[in-house]
Amino acid sequence: MSYGMKIFDSSANEIFSTTDSTFTLLGVYTSNADTSTTHTNVPIMPTRIVTRIMVDQISGDDESYVHTFNLSGSTLTTTAPSATETVKTIFMVFGK
Amino acid sequence: MAHGLLVKNDDGEILIDSDFSHYHFLGKYTHTSITQVPDINEGSVANAAQGSNDYKGMQNMPARGEIYKFSVPVNGAKPPMSFIKPTSTGSSAPFTGIILTKQNGTNWEIWVFQSVVTSASPVLYCFAPLSQISNSTSTTHGLKTFDNSGTATFDSRFKPLRVVGGGNITSPTLAHTGSTGSSWTVSLGVNASNVSASFTNQSSASDLIYYCPSIASACQQYTHIEADQGWYSYTYYAWARGDLWWCFYRSCFRIASTSSFEANYGVYARGHVYEHKVDSTNLLFGIVLGAITGGAYFAAAVALAINSGAFTSAGIDGGNYLPYENSYRNNSANAFIISKASYYD
Numbered sequence: 001m002s003y004g005m006k007i008f009d010s011s012a013n014e015i016f017s018t019t020d021s022t023f024t025l026l027g028v029y030t031s032n033a034d035t036s037t038t039h040t041n042v043p044i045m046p047t048r049i050v051t052r053i054m055v056d057q058i059s060g061d062d063e064s065y066v067h068t069f070n071l072s073g074s075t076l077t078t079t080a081p082s083a084t085e086t087v088k089t090i091f092m093v094f095g096k
Numbered sequence: 097m098a099h100g101l102l103v104k105n106d107d108g109e110i111l112i113d114s115d116f117s118h119y120h121f122l123g124k125y126t127h128t129s130i131t132q133v134p135d136i137n138e139g140s141v142a143n144a145a146q147g148s149n150d151y152k153g154m155q156n157m158p159a160r161g162e163i164y165k166f167s168v169p170v171n172g173a174k175p176p177m178s179f180i181k182p183t184s185t186g187s188s189a190p191f192t193g194i195i196l197t198k199q200n201g202t203n204w205e206i207w208v209f210q211s212v213v214t215s216a217s218p219v220l221y222c223f224a225p226l227s228q229i230s231n232s233t234s235t236t237h238g239l240k241t242f243d244n245s246g247t248a249t250f251d252s253r254f255k256p257l258r259v260v261g262g263g264n265i266t267s268p269t270l271a272h273t274g275s276t277g278s279s280w281t282v283s284l285g286v287n288a289s290n291v292s293a294s295f296t297n298q299s300s301a302s303d304l305i306y307y308c309p310s311i312a313s314a315c316q317q318y319t320h321i322e323a324d325q326g327w328y329s330y331t332y333y334a335w336a337r338g339d340l341w342w343c344f345y346r347s348c349f350r351i352a353s354t355s356s357f358e359a360n361y362g363v364y365a366r367g368h369v370y371e372h373k374v375d376s377t378n379l380l381f382g383i384v385l386g387a388i389t390g391g392a393y394f395a396a397a398v399a400l401a402i403n404s405g406a407f408t409s410a411g412i413d414g415g416n417y418l419p420y421e422n423s424y425r426n427n428s429a430n431a432f433i434i435s436k437a438s439y440y441d
């Protein structure tokens with residue numbers, strides 16, 4: 001590294017540096033079961049990814065639908081594919 | 097940003113933005129228990145003397161994967177990012193994925209599904225926002241940022257998440273392609289081609305950990321019905337037997353190499369139900385067919401399995417005893433993130 005920044009701990013181990021890459025959490029959005037929801041004011045970064053987590057499904061029953069989504073600008077539009085079998089979904093939007 | 101700290105790397109990627117909370121290392125966790133979904137293997141035999149009695153168990157069915165249950169002590173509404181350190185890597189490694197995430201009191205319950213049973217166990221490396229980390233530290237070295245409300249958003253003393261790769265990956269559509277069986281020999285093993293996604297090449301595959309919750313599932317079945325009737329030793333005989341085998345698959349993933357991430361399926365649950373009747377009426381075939389396509393008998397059999405905590409399936413009241421048939425769900429791209437265990441060991 002000829003320029004940039006490194007952060008060390010007290011034992012001189014490198015913890016973080018500008019040669020790294022990371023994803024910053026931009027927001028966590030929850031879409032309830034069987035409900036389509038539009039989330040607004042999603043922060044914008046040059047690169048963003050969206051992870052989906054099925055939550056609170058009945059233990060062992062994993063046949064439910066997960067929400068689909070579209071992230072455009074500051075709007076995350078989530079759609080329940082089924083009105084009766086779509087599980088609660090947590091969307092985590094990361095950026096870098 | 098009117099004030100604060102913004103750090104970018106030479107690719108223009110944002111590394112630290114004091115306006116946003118970063119995920120930091122929470123801890124490394126081992127499972128609290130291991131389980132498998134019990135088989136559903138049920139059938140009735142009115143008179144086994146007529147017709148074949150072979151293959152009434154789980155013969156030729158593909159092996160089930162196993163479920164590792166974790167309890168991650170992090171109290172808050174934001175689920176931890178749980179990176180999997182798999183038991184092995186490479187083209188023969190098992191596939192592994194997080195299939196359940198559930199808040200349970202002050203912990204988050206995480207279930208990790210692995211496609212095959214191994215003696216070694218996957219380990220979770222978990223990350224959470226600083227606001228949900230109660231760890232303490234006495235060190236005074238490092239860098240800490242705050243947002244405009246005075247809330248800490250980045251603190252190098254708690255090992256911020258460092259990423260070495262990532263992207264999107266879509267699981268195969270069906271887990272099994274081609275013939276699903278012949279006569280009473282079922283063929284439902286996972287044979288779909290692996291789906292591969294590449295990431296920046298790393299020096300050691302065995303050091304890599306990944307975050308990619310499983311969302312895709314598939315269910316496939318095979319049915320077989322046989323019947324015969326006629327005269328034997330001055331006695332009229334008639335028998336019919338119908339069988340249905342099914343597998344329920346969950347998507348899971350593996351580190352295939354230092355630059356390749358792969359997706360496929362593992363057998364999460366499986367079942368074999370059958371009806372074997374002996375009768376001299378010409379309604380026999382219909383009786384067996386009706387039972388196999390959703391009779392009360394099978395609903396009761398599955399209800400027993402549910403009561404034992406085995407496999408919960410929607411629509412049992414309607415006589416359905418398998419999740420759904422020959423189809424797949426949630427087969428769309430999901431993001432994956434790669435990091436290194438050695439950053440946090």
